[in-house]
Amino acid sequence: MAASPKLPAFDPADPLGIDDLLEPEDLAVRDTVRSWAADRVLPYVADWYESGELPGIRELARELGSIGALGMSLDGYGCAGASAVQYGLACLELEAADSGIRSLVSVQGSLAMYAIHRFGSEAQKQTWLPRMAAGEVIGCFGLTEPDHGSDPANMRTHAKRDAGGDWVLNGRKMWITNGSVAGVAVVWAQTEEGIRGFVVPTDTAGFSAPEIKHKWSLRASVTSELVLDDVRLPADAVLPEVTGLRGPLSCLSHARYGIVWGSMGAARSSFEAAVEYAKSREQFGRPIGGFQLTQAKLADMAVELHKGILLAHHLGRRMDAGRLRPEQVSFGKLNNVREAIDICRTARTILGANGISLEYPVMRHATNLESVLTYEGTVEMHQLVLGKALTGLDAFR
Template identity: 90%
Template sequence: MSSRSLPPFDPADPLGLDDLLSTEELAVRDTVRAWAADRVLPHVAEWYERGELPGIRDLARELGRVGALGMSLEGYGCAGASAVQYGLACLELEAADSGIRSLVSVQGSLAMYAIHRFGTEEQKQRWLPGMAAGETIGCFGLTEPDVGSDPAAMRTRARRAGADWVLNGRKMWITNGSVAGVAVVWAGTEDGIRGFVVPTDAPGFSAPEITHKWSLRASVTSELVLDDVRLPADAVLPGATGLRGPLSCLSHARYGIVWGSMGAARSSFHAALDYAGSREQFGRPIAGFQLTQAKLADMALELHKGVLLAHHLGRRMDAGTLRPEQISFGKLNNVREAIEICRTSRTILGANGISLEYPVMRHATNLESVLTYEGTVEMHQLVLGKALTGVDAFR
């Protein structure tokens, strides 16, 4: 083939991965990218510096209007998008900020997904349309102050009181908690772990916001406090008993992280590439030095391999063949590589890399949280280790 017939090399898409996307998938990506560029990027550095996400309810409604909430769910006002479309949206949202992607992920992949998959028709009709529109914000209560990677050891309990349930306990590090209208809370019962749909205006429920964070600062993070919260019998999610319920929700959220982390990496890489072309030292742009080019080449390799991995997992999810171990593969690799891309990008920017005028340090600190939530590095290594060897090393 003559080189004259080849398409030009595109530094933004060096592998030509856009060729793998349909017209509809590209349209979804471009819609979310344009929304983030308009509503998040001009303000997110200030939000991060202030440690708050002002106007979160307005943002949620706008995200509902673009179809980003409960995006891959069917019915009840949800978009019914493909897994790849949802993944592309996560990538674009996290390219703006991990906190925005977390808002969408917790709303759709955790709270809405739990109700959609395990709830009654009445629960779905009551909650999902408002959540899909962003009129009601949801949160997901699993992690506790003393219980993280071992949710079976949770201390939150639900006991029968006549026909009602009474919940007592604490949940920690809950995204959206202080602004949520509904919480999906997991608690131990005499029949095992069960999920409960908890209106946040129920007496005994409170959600104090967690402050003094150095990561996910443009995000609402809370504790959930349940002191004798009395719920009717129909508050329980009937389709989930045991850990399979919450863990399946986490798998859905982890899939979004596989894509989203590559958005943070892409933003940092492009900042470093642009900076290297304009920053001059020793009489020429630093992009012309071999060590800088080596860094850029290595970052581009890991970035686009990660996007290709996410795309592959998305196609498997759409085909119904994606296994939880494969999601662990993607989450472990992509978040770990995204952090390394951010750190290497920071070295190219030098001292400017720590300034909020550039997105690099903001993404790097956010990814420290992403590395931990929805399964730590160690947990995903053990998931893969068990799958590869057949030996369970968790206990």
Template identity: 90%
Template sequence: MSATPSSKLPPFDPRDPLGLDDLLTDEDRAVRDTVRQWTADRVLPHIAQWYEDGELPGIRELARELGALGALGMSLTGYGCAGASAVQYGLACLELEAADSGIRSLVSVQGSLAMYAIRRFGSEEQKQQWLPRMAAGEVIGCFGLTEPDHGSDPAGMRTYAKRDGGGDWVLNGRKMWITNGSVAGVAVVWAQTDDGIRGFVVPTDTPGFTAPEITHKWSLRASVTSELVLDDVRLPAAAVLPEAKGLGGPLGCLSHARYGIVWGSMGAARTCFETALDYARTREQFGRPIGGFQLTQAKLADMAVELHKGILLAHHLGLRMDAGRLRPEQVSFGKLNNVREAIEICRTARTILGANGISLEYPVMRHATNLESVLTYEGTVEMHQLVLGKALTGGLDAFR
């Protein structure tokens, strides 16, 4: 078979060197372009200032707008959710995180953690009560699993739920590093019980529930991060998620959220790569653009290779999820690779921009610091290495 003459080939696109756009359907592209335009209109003009100020003003309005786009609980079906494909949800995550990891985190925690937990494990009453309003962005949700002393080891959580004589549950404990916590109207909280770990749907106006915001962060500054404090929070028996028993419940939610990170991290990487590419073409030193020097071209080539390999990996995982064939180990594979490579792409982009790379006039350092959090949350590098290691060795468990 002879090669196609170069004169008949489509032109080379520096922003899509592998032609990955050809893998998408018209519906996929429509979702991608809609979310990209929303971020261009509503996020990009303000995000540097939000980051510098360490706040996300108007988060409830943004949530309602995202709900109108169908971006909240996007891949879930029924109850006002869009029922989009996994690939389309992934593309939305990529575009959101191309703007800022904090915006993608808002959507991920809402849809892939809080809403997913209720949709997958909740009673019909819980689904009817919460999901339509959460899908519309009228109610923001959060997901309480991590604790001050138990992050990678959630099985050791100390938050405890005890039945009283009348059948109610009484929750006591603390959760830490909870996205959306201070602005949430509902929290999905995981707690130890006499019968193992259970999940609870907690309206945040319940007496005894408080969510002080965590400040003084160097990462995810344009994101609401909170502590959850549960002090004799009394809930009816109907608050428990009936289909979630044991640690498999929250871990299943995390796997769904990690899938979005596989895509989202490539959005941050894409922004940094394209910023560096544009800069290298126009910034002159020694009488010519720095993009004409071998060392700069080597950096750009390596960045492009890892970026588009990562997008190809994300798309492959999306197709597997849509086919019902995506394993948790494969999600760990994607999260481990893509976030790690995204950070390296951002760091390399910073070197191309030189001193300008640390300025908020450019997005590179903002993305790089955000990705330090993304590297840790939803499972650290080490935890995903151990997940893969256990699978690769036929079940040899090195976690303990």
């Protein structure tokens, strides 16, 4: 009788052996981004969060460009051409450091660069993408408005042609990541032809981006309003390859995919903090990790964390195969962000009062995830997307 093969040792950091699904190139991308975040973000992010600032954001962008993290899943124009799984792994490691850093990368690559790459003219691509991939130019994405978040079809920002063929934009956009530091904005507006996207250099007269203060979430991130007062653009500023909501919604789907992975990074960081604390914190004469109730919490957290990572990996493989549907992205975002928040809250209970301290990452991740839960589609919107897909009945209106 043949001997049974020797089983690999159980790895508490990878209890399902998910790393076995990754190629050496995948692991190299993950390790590069993890090392960068450990060196350039983790030692400082608590202070950035407490002060509500992201100092040196332009330098950070250039460094992220140098490791290929900006627009990394796009091809050509200086972009890395990485796989969807590799991009997802990068998002996980960035958000394990802080959601604000992942948001910087996501808005740059999955929204602003993606819009230009997919829908722009060759001249627009050549003008902007190489510099954005290098982090020399930061981009932002103007869709959400003060009165229109989940209902972008009724946006009030509008663009009109004048007699000479120029476009003139007027309107407001709200909650725009990177807005006040961006060199270029992709702005969506109503036109006589339908909703169109415009590539707007931020030094154009009439454009301003006042920064939004007094945030209790995503504090280590630049968030702005975009103000467009008679912003005059040449005829070729419009993205030529798309008309209607299909343009911005396809960009959002790409960004949501990154969130599916990124939210698990925040969850992993909080889970790891809880495990280490449970092994060292003593009550009643022994570490609290030796008590049944604490172990039950840790086991449940581990199950949801690694189920979420498996889901993200599955969606990444589907994206790489060209088979990922928007409804499946909604599935991933809805599940993973909700579970990430629950993991952070449970981790906070294990840390007790220390859980609210910035000496630990847990409360910072929990408050950040409250924003992640809302942006790129609220819980309710993704529930309705899935509800329509399951029943064939539209409950949005």
